[in-house]
Amino acid sequence: QSALTQPASVSGSPGQSITISCSGTSSDVGGFNYVSWYQHHPGKGPKLMIYDVSNRPSGVSNRFSGSKSGNTASLTISGLQAEDEADYYCNSYTSSSTWVFGGGTKLTVL
Amino acid sequence: EVQVLESGGGLVQPGGSLRLSCAASGFTFSTYAMSWVRQAPGKGLEWVSSISGYGDSTYYADSVKGRFTISRDTSKNTLYLQMHSLRAEDTAIYYCAKKTSTSGFDFWGQGTLVTVSS
Numbered sequence: 001q002s003a004l005t006q007p008a009s010v011s012g013s014p015g016q017s018i019t020i021s022c023s024g025t026s027s028d029v030g031g032f033n034y035v036s037w038y039q040h041h042p043g044k045g046p047k048l049m050i051y052d053v054s055n056r057p058s059g060v061s062n063r064f065s066g067s068k069s070g071n072t073a074s075l076t077i078s079g080l081q082a083e084d085e086a087d088y089y090c091n092s093y094t095s096s097s098t099w100v101f102g103g104g105t106k107l108t109v110l
Numbered sequence: 111e112v113q114v115l116e117s118g119g120g121l122v123q124p125g126g127s128l129r130l131s132c133a134a135s136g137f138t139f140s141t142y143a144m145s146w147v148r149q150a151p152g153k154g155l156e157w158v159s160s161i162s163g164y165g166d167s168t169y170y171a172d173s174v175k176g177r178f179t180i181s182r183d184t185s186k187n188t189l190y191l192q193m194h195s196l197r198a199e200d201t202a203i204y205y206c207a208k209k210t211s212t213s214g215f216d217f218w219g220q221g222t223l224v225t226v227s228s
Contacts, residue, residue, distance in 0.1 A: 001172060003154070034213035038155070045205055045221060046147075046155065051214030089155050093213055098169055099145070104154035 004029065004090055004102035011108040017078040020105045022090030023071060028100055030071035034093035037066055037075045039086045040104075046089065050075060077107075085109045112136035112217045114189075114206045119222030126196050130222060132189040132206030139187040140164055143209040146180065146191050148202035149221075156202075159191065160209065174200075196226045 005023040012018040022029065022037075029035055037050040048057050050066035053073065063078045073092070077084055090102040118130040132144070145160040159180040160169045168180050179192040189206055203223050207215035 003156075032213075036214035038215075040155070045207075045218030046215075047218075048210075048214050048216045051210055051216070052212050057214075057216060087154075091155075091157070091214075098171065099157040099160065101147075101155045101157055 001094060001096065001098055001100050004092060004100055006088075006090060006102040006105045008103070009106045009108065011110055012077075012080045013110045014080050014082065016080050017076060018080060018107065019077075020075045020088055020090075020107070022073040022075070022092075022102045024073075024092055024100075025071055027095040028071075028092040029068065029073050029090075031095055032093045033068070035066070035068060035073040036091045037064075037073075038089045038091065039084075040089060041086045049088075080109055082109050112208065114208060114217055114219040116204065116206045116219040116222040119204065119224045121225045121227065122196055123228050124197060124226055126226070127192070127194045128196065128224060129193070130191040130204055130206075130224070132191075132219060134187045134189065134206075134208065137208065139182075140184045142211070144182060144189045145207045145209055145215060146189075147205045147207055147215070147218075148200075148224075149205070150199070150202040153202075158204070161189070193224070196224075198226050200224060201226045 038046040040046040054066045146158040203221040208217040
């Protein structure tokens with residue numbers, strides 16, 4: 001199972017919006033509405049930010065939103081804040097009954 | 111409060127074995143699937159294995175299939191990962207994660223470090 005494709009890095013200034021893409025195939029991202037997104041700060045456990053493509057867990061800011069079109073999912077962060085600087089990973093269920101992560105995207109807040 | 115706490119990591123020689131544990135609390139353990147996810151040094155997250163709520167279904171990444179075994183003891187609210195034939199490329203921080211009822215892993219531990227080296 002190959003990792004989903006994410007950009008290695010994205011950046012934005014405070015207050016701006018950024019979008020991170022996550023490309024897969026019809027056997028994972030495109031085949032199921034089971035895409036989730038994680039924020040990961042070094043030394044800590046990852047934090048679930050979005051599940052089932054576009055749902056936010058309780059406590060996650062509404063500045064975070066998710067969507068999907070075809071085989072590509074996206075995470076958008078609006079009103080960027082310094083505390084958003086972290087690594088972000090997408091994850092999808094697959095037709096093999098397994099799960100696959102994206103390679104990760106490092107977000108830098110300028 | 112939901113908590114998951116991993117233990118059992120350490121230094122092991124190539125070809126050796128190790129068993130990781132994950133103690134869970136704050137939720138009905140048998141209701142939710144659980145998973146192991148790892149992160150090798152300088153690399154991204156990699157899903158390793160998952161087990162259903164009652165332990166009757168297990169799933170593995172190709173990279174560990176046949177070498178790792180996931181299990182759970184609902185009487186102890188504990189998840190396990192038995193690792194055999196360890197390789198240098200298994201060196202990673204191993205995270206235990208509770209799965210939601212649909213997609214997503216909603217609670218994670220701090221991880222336990224496994225180092226495979228001679």
